[in-house]
Amino acid sequence: MSFGAPLGLLALLALAPVVAAYFLRRKQPPRVVSALFLWRSPDPRAEAGPKLERFSREASLALEALAIAAAALFLADARCGEVAPTAHLVVVLDGSLSMRATVDGASAADRARDEVARLVRAEGAAALTLVESGLKPRVLAGPQLQVARALAALEGWVPSQPAHDVAPAFTLARELATGREQPLFFLTDGPPGAVALPPSVQGRSVGRRAPNVAFLSALRRDVAGVATVTVRVGNFTDEARTVQVRLDDGRGVAHETPVTMGPGASAALRVGLRTSAEVRATLPGDALPDDGDLVLPPAPDEGLAVEVLEGLDVAARAAVTRALSAVDGVTLGAPAGLAVGPPGSAATVRLGAVGELASFVGPFFAKKTNPLLDDVQLGGVVWTAGAGPVPGEPLLSAGTVVLASEGDDGVVHLNLDLTRSNVQRSVAWPVLWGNLARRARTARQGFPRRLVSLGEDVAVVTAPGRSWSLEGPSGEARPLLGVGALSLPALTPPGAWRLLADGVEVDRLAVVPLDAAESDLRTRGPWAVEAPRVTALASLASSRPRAFGFVVVALAALLVDFWLTARRRA
Amino acid sequence: MTGEGPPDVTGVRRADGGAPPTRDGPPDVAAVERAAAGRALRFPRVPHRGRLGAVRAASVGSSMELHDFRAYHPGDDLRHVDWNAVARTGELVVRVRQDEVSPRVEVVLDASASMAVSAEKAARAKELALWVCELSRNAGGEATLLLAGGEGLRVTGPGMRPALLAAKADGRAPFDVALARLPPLRPCGVRVVVSDFLVEAPPGPLAERLARDAASAVFVQVLDADDVDPPGGAGARLTDAETGEVLERLLDAGALAAYRERLAAHVAAWQGAARRVSARWLPLVASATLDELARRELSWLAEGT
Structure with a gap:
């Protein structure tokens, strides 16, 4: 005996309450009677022997148990004397965002689900492995999961990947397949020829051609309480279109502008809104509404306060102040994101020379991979440094003297005596301070960019000593290490992501579904590419329906039980 | 189900844990005295013996x-x-x-547990036995009380009333079995048997035994109201008062009707058996008071003094 849906055997759990109810029914309230023999019913069957009588009393329970067992066997799709389906089906599903496109009331993802179910029936598969393609392919169900459970997992599938290469998904599916010759099935909505299918992959498109208007890019800049939103709208239809672009800051319609585009063309729109709240940009509904609905959070604060601590000599203070005045967004004051002070102070940038002074003429030996030295040209400059020890990893050095270094705690040491140097009069000086300011900005906890397109890597800064996590639009949380600046692979699905520190929201990120390749639905349409069949797989196909005899047995048992019970009461 | 034996052929289970508790009730002596005042036992017009x-x-x-x-x-x-x-x-x-002579009156009281399925039934049976004794004394007779239950007891004279008051209807043996343990019944007396006569044994031989050699015999059947008209309900775990046997029944209209039919047949069989041994059959229900019974069902036993 084999079971097509073993979970149906869970119906046997119904035996427990039935048996319990039977014994509970037997526990009648006690009553003492004078003559019990007057209550006995003369039963001709009793005269045949106690076993028959016992069976008569237990018949109801036995029939009810039989009905439950038959129902459980039916639900479990029990098959006797039949070869159980053992085929393993491996299906690669295109996880791109365009699979959400809805045409004629059904999305491509819905059609892909139907197609998987049809494949399972056609191939008589007992085990199913589902792989979703994407920037990073993943196993949706499996490997070799029971068909019912795999199909159940597929019901919750939401494709949300940007345009991507499906080859890694094929590689993963091939590794999960039972044998090298086993054909793989690929379900996509992509245009024919867009994907190079390996010989053993049978491809089928469930996509439908549809017109679509989508956002192609979005940008928001916040300056002095004014949010400047720039969006580009693409027309993926075969005719000129005029659409209303609607920008809403949550307090009603803030701005609505018609945009006219030729077929296949795009148009940009820039709007300034006096708001610091999230702005929602929407387009009229179409086949793929996801790419016409964006939520643009406020841009991170670009401002940086720099504090010059006491103890810095006058020349140094003047040189630093002059250099910072050339850096955009930097102000002097507290609380400071960047502090400048003499050696031995608590500043994050410590400027000054200790010990016997020596002057060097550039260029110097530099660690050019460090972003602090980006575009810092020191050729011909005179750098006077002290002979005292400089902690941290050297960034600049002249001979055995370290001119600049960076400690493990992020403190930058500039071994420089500005009274005997001309660095402050060179181009490198403001560039160096610009780099320092940029690093100070990026070192702030949270997202340096709060608006990223689908498929883009995400930068985030965390601090040690706290429990960090990233919460997605559907509520699932991913833990993050508190190690400073992190670069995360592209986040899916699109939507609002929250950065949490010890359970408290620190920052918010918007992943917007902007992908011209996914928004263009004009090239979609059904197609199929067959692959060589493996005879062993086809031989396991089964189209035999469920054994409805079990249902007949269950109903018959219930009817007999009803008849017995009714007769006893009569 | 713990402690119970397997069901027999009729679905009855033996209760190995013992018979159920009975609800014995004391007789109302004052009511007996009121009912006996001015009345005497009616002796039959047949030869009888006595001191x-x-x-x-x-x-x-x-x-x-x-x-x-x-x-x-x-x-x-x-x-x-x-x-x-x-x-x-x-x-x-x-x-x-x-x-x-002073006529001999024997009052045989069934003291099996079935007589105490309710306090009312137990009390009424004892009142009835005491009442017959009082009637006998009023008539100049000499009453003897025989308690058929347990080891059996025979009491005569002044100790009869205390013995009756102290008697417990807790005999676990059916009436016919308890009767065999009694001292032999004396011939040529007036014999009044107070019982519910709800025994499974055939009524003919038992009636003949109860009436044998008696100058006259009266069978007074005392039934509880629930014996005559049992209440219905969803179901009940019926326990025999004497044997402790258990039978679970759905007490629907059909089961109740079948019970009443069997009870009527049983009573009819006893009436026939009593008639064959020339005994008087007096059925009564314990829900009535002794005074009511003395004026109605038991009026044949007494006559004015």
Whole structure:
């Protein structure tokens, strides 16, 4: 005996309450009677022997148990004397965002689900492995999961990947397949020829051609309480279109502008809104509404306060102040994101020379991979440094003297005596301070960019000593290490992501579904590419329906039980 | 189900844990005395025996009541010769006088546990036994109480009332079995049997045994109201008061009707058996008071003094 849906055997759990109810029914309230023999019913069957009588009393329970067992066997799709389906089906599903496109009331993802179910029936598969393609392919169900459970997992599938290469998904599916010759099935909505299918992959498109208007890019800049939103709208239809672009800051319609585009063309729109709240940009509904609905959070604060601590000599203070005045967004004051002070102070940038002074003429030996030295040209400059020890990893050095270094705690040491140097009069000086300011900005906890397109890597800064996590639009949380600046692979699905520190929201990120390749639905349409069949797989196909005899047995048992019970009461 | 044996062929389970508790009830002595006041036991017009007393006996004796005349036979007491008749007829004629006795009354009380399925039934049975004893005493009879239950008890005289008050209807043996443990019943007395007669044994032999050698026998059947008209309901775990046997039944209308039908057949069988042994059958329900019973169902037993 084999079971097509073993979970149906869970119906046997119904035996427990039935048996319990039977014994509970037997526990009648006690009553003492004078003559019990007057209550006995003369039963001709009793005269045949106690076993028959016992069976008569237990018949109801036995029939009810039989009905439950038959129902459980039916639900479990029990098959006797039949070869159980053992085929393993491996299906690669295109996880791109365009699979959400809805045409004629059904999305491509819905059609892909139907197609998987049809494949399972056609191939008589007992085990199913589902792989979703994407920037990073993943196993949706499996490997070799029971068909019912795999199909159940597929019901919750939401494709949300940007345009991507499906080859890694094929590689993963091939590794999960039972044998090298086993054909793989690929379900996509992509245009024919867009994907190079390996010989053993049978491809089928469930996509439908549809017109679509989508956002192609979005940008928001916040300056002095004014949010400047720039969006580009693409027309993926075969005719000129005029659409209303609607920008809403949550307090009603803030701005609505018609945009006219030729077929296949795009148009940009820039709007300034006096708001610091999230702005929602929407387009009229179409086949793929996801790419016409964006939520643009406020841009991170670009401002940086720099504090010059006491103890810095006058020349140094003047040189630093002059250099910072050339850096955009930097102000002097507290609380400071960047502090400048003499050696031995608590500043994050410590400027000054200790010990016997020596002057060097550039260029110097530099660690050019460090972003602090980006575009810092020191050729011909005179750098006077002290002979005292400089902690941290050297960034600049002249001979055995370290001119600049960076400690493990992020403190930058500039071994420089500005009274005997001309660095402050060179181009490198403001560039160096610009780099320092940029690093100070990026070192702030949270997202340096709060608006990223689908498929883009995400930068985030965390601090040690706290429990960090990233919460997605559907509520699932991913833990993050508190190690400073992190670069995360592209986040899916699109939507609002929250950065949490010890359970408290620190920052918010918007992943917007902007992908011209996914928004263009004009090239979609059904197609199929067959692959060589493996005879062993086809031989396991089964189209035999469920054994409805079990249902007949269950109903018959219930009817007999009803008849017995009714007769006893009569 | 713990502690119960397997069901027998009729679905009855043996309760190995013992018989169920009974609900014995004390008799209302005052009510008995009220019901017996001004009444005496009605003795049947058939010969009976007893100790010397005030009731005419079947035997020839020396009382003042003239019974007959007959010719003198040698050996007759010359004191009984009616000399007036001799003078008139010239033949020796003797007066035959009837003996006067104190009639023997035996009250057999069923003390099996089925008589105590309710306090009302137990009390009424004891009141009835006591009432018959009182009636007997009012009639000049000599009552003997026999408790058929447990080891069996026979009490006569002043100790009868305390024995009856202290009696417990907790016998675990059916009435017919308990009867066999009693001292032998004495012949030629008036015998009143108080029981529910709800025994599974055939009524014929048991009735014959109860009425054997008695001058007259009265079978008083005391039934509880629930015995006559049991309440229905979803179901019940029926336990026999004496044997502890258990039977689970759905007490629907059909089951109740079947029970009443079997009870009626059982009572009819006992009535027939009583009639065959010339015993009087007096059925009554314990829900009525003794005074009501004395005026209705039991009026045949008593007569005014």
